[in-house]
Amino acid sequence: MSDLKLVDVSKSFGAVEILKKVNLDVKAREFIVFVGPSGCGKSTLLRLIAGLEEITSGELIIGGERMNDVDPSHRGLAMVFQSYALYPHMTVEENMGFALKFAGMPKAEIRERVLAAARILNLEPLLARKPKALSGGQRQRVAIGRAIVRQPKVFLFDEPLSNLDAELRVHMRIEIAKLHRRLRVTTIYVTHDQVEAMTLADRIVVLRAGVVEQVGSPLDLYDDPANLFVAGFIGSPKMNLLPAVAVITAAGRTALRLPDLGDTLVVLPDGTPRLDEGRAVTVGIRPEQFSANGSAAFDLTIDIVEHLGGTTFLYARKDAGTAIVVEMKEGRTHKPGDAITVRFDPAALYLFDADGSRIRAGV
Amino acid sequence: MSPLRLLNRVGVYGFLGAMVFLSVFPFLWMVVGMTNTTGDIILGHLSLGHAFLDNTAKFFVQANAPLIFWNSAKISLFGTALTLIVSSFAGYGFEIFRSPTRDSLYAGLLFTIMIPFAVLMIPLFMIMGKLGLINTHIAIILPTVASGFVIFYFRQATKAFPSELRDAARVDGLKEWQIFLYIYIPTMRSTYAAAFIIVFMATWNNYLWPLVVLQTNEMKTITLVISSLASAYYPDYGVVMVGALLATLPTLVVFFTMQRQFVQGMLGSIK
Ligand SMILES: Nc1ncnc2c1ncn2[C@@H]1O[C@H](COP(=O)(O)OP(=O)(O)OP(=O)(O)O)[C@@H](O)[C@H]1O
Numbered sequence: 136m137s138d139l140k141l142v143d144v145s146k147s148f149g150a151v152e153i154l155k156k157v158n159l160d161v162k163a164r165e166f167i168v169f170v171g172p173s174g175c176g177k178s179t180l181l182r183l184i185a186g187l188e189e190i191t192s193g194e195l196i197i198g199g200e201r202m203n204d205v206d207p208s209h210r211g212l213a214m215v216f217q218s219y220a221l222y223p224h225m226t227v228e229e230n231m232g233f234a235l236k237f238a239g240m241p242k243a244e245i246r247e248r249v250l251a252a253a254r255i256l257n258l259e260p261l262l263a264r265k266p267k268a269l270s271g272g273q274r275q276r277v278a279i280g281r282a283i284v285r286q287p288k289v290f291l292f293d294e295p296l297s298n299l300d301a302e303l304r305v306h307m308r309i310e311i312a313k314l315h316r317r318l319r320v321t322t323i324y325v326t327h328d329q330v331e332a333m334t335l336a337d338r339i340v341v342l343r344a345g346v347v348e349q350v351g352s353p354l355d356l357y358d359d360p361a362n363l364f365v366a367g368f369i370g371s372p373k374m375n376l377l378p379a380v381a382v383i384t385a386a387g388r389t390a391l392r393l394p395d396l397g398d399t400l401v402v403l404p405d406g407t408p409r410l411d412e413g414r415a416v417t418v419g420i421r422p423e424q425f426s427a428n429g430s431a432a433f434d435l436t437i438d439i440v441e442h443l444g445g446t447t448f449l450y451a452r453k454d455a456g457t458a459i460v461v462e463m464k465e466g467r468t469h470k471p472g473d474a475i476t477v478r479f480d481p482a483a484l485y486l487f488d489a490d491g492s493r494i495r496a497g498v
Numbered sequence: 499m500s501p502l503r504l505l506n507r508v509g510v511y512g513f514l515g516a517m518v519f520l521s522v523f524p525f526l527w528m529v530v531g532m533t534n535t536t537g538d539i540i541l542g543h544l545s546l547g548h549a550f551l552d553n554t555a556k557f558f559v560q561a562n563a564p565l566i567f568w569n570s571a572k573i574s575l576f577g578t579a580l581t582l583i584v585s586s587f588a589g590y591g592f593e594i595f596r597s598p599t600r601d602s603l604y605a606g607l608l609f610t611i612m613i614p615f616a617v618l619m620i621p622l623f624m625i626m627g628k629l630g631l632i633n634t635h636i637a638i639i640l641p642t643v644a645s646g647f648v649i650f651y652f653r654q655a656t657k658a659f660p661s662e663l664r665d666a667a668r669v670d671g672l673k674e675w676q677i678f679l680y681i682y683i684p685t686m687r688s689t690y691a692a693a694f695i696i697v698f699m700a701t702w703n704n705y706l707w708p709l710v711v712l713q714t715n716e717m718k719t720i721t722l723v724i725s726s727l728a729s730a731y732y733p734d735y736g737v738v739m740v741g742a743l744l745a746t747l748p749t750l751v752v753f754f755t756m757q758r759q760f761v762q763g764m765l766g767s768i769k
Pocket residue numbers: 148153171172173174175176177178179180327
């Protein structure tokens with residue numbers, strides 16, 4: 136249970152800079168999730184923290200101590216890998232106790248710790264088996280058990296659930312959440328999965344191309360994205376992002392012309408910043424923000440209907456415009472080809488500048 | 499079954515049968531031969547005779563069999579063990595560690611596989627002479643220890659060794675050599691088994707280099723002794739056959755006991 140700090144951490148492989156001046160302050164006991172597109176450097180950042188890669192520049196501080204040059208095994212962390220990385224020639228018990236045995240801990244104490252961890256994870260009946268004789272979910276639990284046994288100050292997870300099937304993934308996700316609530320160990324968790332990120336994290340770190348785009352609680356990122364990238368990345372289905380051009384109306388108010396919605400004008404409410412005539416911006420609206428009583432209304436044609444039971448997603452467009460995703464609670468009667476009128480409240484729109492930064496109301 | 503397919507079948511089985519006969523016949527003849535006298539063998543007797551005990555006794559008298567056997571076993575076991583340790587370490591290193599010179603070094607290594615031994619023999623003999631190792635068993639073991647082929651084999655096999663296993667071991671506190679010893683070797687057991695069979699057979703059957711380097715009778719290996727029995731002025735073929743059988747047995751035993759791991763090792767050891 137330590138805090139962890141990254142100060143201007145950069146990493147290059149040869150001439151290629153993979154991580155660029157990453158700064159992050161992880162509080163003790165916090166559950167941090169790294170998300171970002173493939174290749175953005177999530178795993179690399181985790182491996183820097185673990186000590187499996189060298190930090191090119193910047194500082195890593197765990198529990199107040201500079202850890203840049205400390206051996207991985209002395210950093211007080213444990214890591215769970217995507218492929219589980221269990222030692223194939225050892226039994227479950229030996230796997231879990233290996234690090235301790237290697238550190239010279241007495242046998243009885245190792246056994247005690249292994250049994251305690253096995254109890255938490257329901258691994259007791261499996262202790263004598265080899266990894267080969269375990270299912271994927273069981274292997275994953277052993278890998279987590281191996282990490283717990285070391286009683287680390289920080290847990291590191293690199294996409295631990297991505298090799299499991301959907302049902303097991305949900306199950307293990309809940310297990311990990313429970314485990315964190317029980318052990319309260321500082322955790323850094325890398326994932327591709329939106330749901331894992333949203334449900335597990337105290338705070339999410341969104342990475343893109345080696346740069347931290349935003350850090351915040353899951354709902355903060357969802358409700359108040361700092362830029363176009365985060366807005367598009369967090370949320371599933373994605374936020375609808377439409378190009379727009381600012382227009383000043385005869386009454387002197389700012390309106391937006393949306394080519395994808397048949398060039399209709401949407402007048403922005405008071406409090407939104409005034410945009411110069413002709414300024415190109417991007418408008419964002421989440422699928423569930425379409426409602427029955429918004430002041431802006433558009434007629435669209437439905438392309439595709441996805442019934443999920445409780446909700447329905449409509450993919451609709453105006454003529455040849457971009458498809459817009461609309462979430463409907465009461466959409467069971469809709470069919471492809473139907474015409475539909477969607478409404479939204481202009482105050483709910485997100486506005487982004489041409490460079491992707493957010494244009495906030497009241498600024 | 500149509501007549502054409504039947505004919506086809508007969509052809510296929512006929513061919514396979516002939517091949518089996520060709521490969522098994524020498525063994526049969528060896529077994530039959532060691533029970534017959536030289537005269538019967540020359541006459542082409544293909545049934546079991548009564549001279550087995552006689553031949554065996556003669557072999558043990560003529561060849562100092564226990565010593566010869568011990569020489570062969572010592573060279574093969576030590577040589578194979580050393581070769582596996584050194585060459586697998588090198589193959590692992592080539593695959594795991596990056597360096598600017600790695601690829602050119604490796605290419606050079608692969609090139610050494612293509613040099614026929616006959617080309618190396620004379621310089622090697624001179625080196626051994628300088629080192630004072632002529633007529634020692636070390637002279638036979640040493641040149642094979644860093645084997646281009648075995649290094650190549652282990653580098654290929656190491657590609658299947660998961661890098662996350664190394665990472666896990668590093669987080670668990672293992673140093674590089676400990677990872678090799680405690681994680682890599684046990685994980686790659688079947689690769690080692692396959693390599694063991696290949697290298698053991700090659701050293702056990704090695705003929706040319708021992709022939710050049712070993713000069714006194716009490717240093718010789720079984721292959722040399724059999725060959726000298728067979729090339730005597732009046733070779734006693736029954737005795738030669740006894741020797742041949744004894745020379746074949748260890749490789750048979752090694753192969754059949756490790757056959758399963760051998761196949762696994764050739765397929766790749768981690769599934
Ligand atoms: N050892 C290495 N040598 C050179 N480049 C590397 C090395 N490891 C990673 N990279 C590069 O660094 C970048 C980031 O890789 P990283 O594995 O951190 O991405 P990631 O965000 O974890 O992606 P994914 O979601 O696919 O796992 C990639 O472009 C990758 O090619």
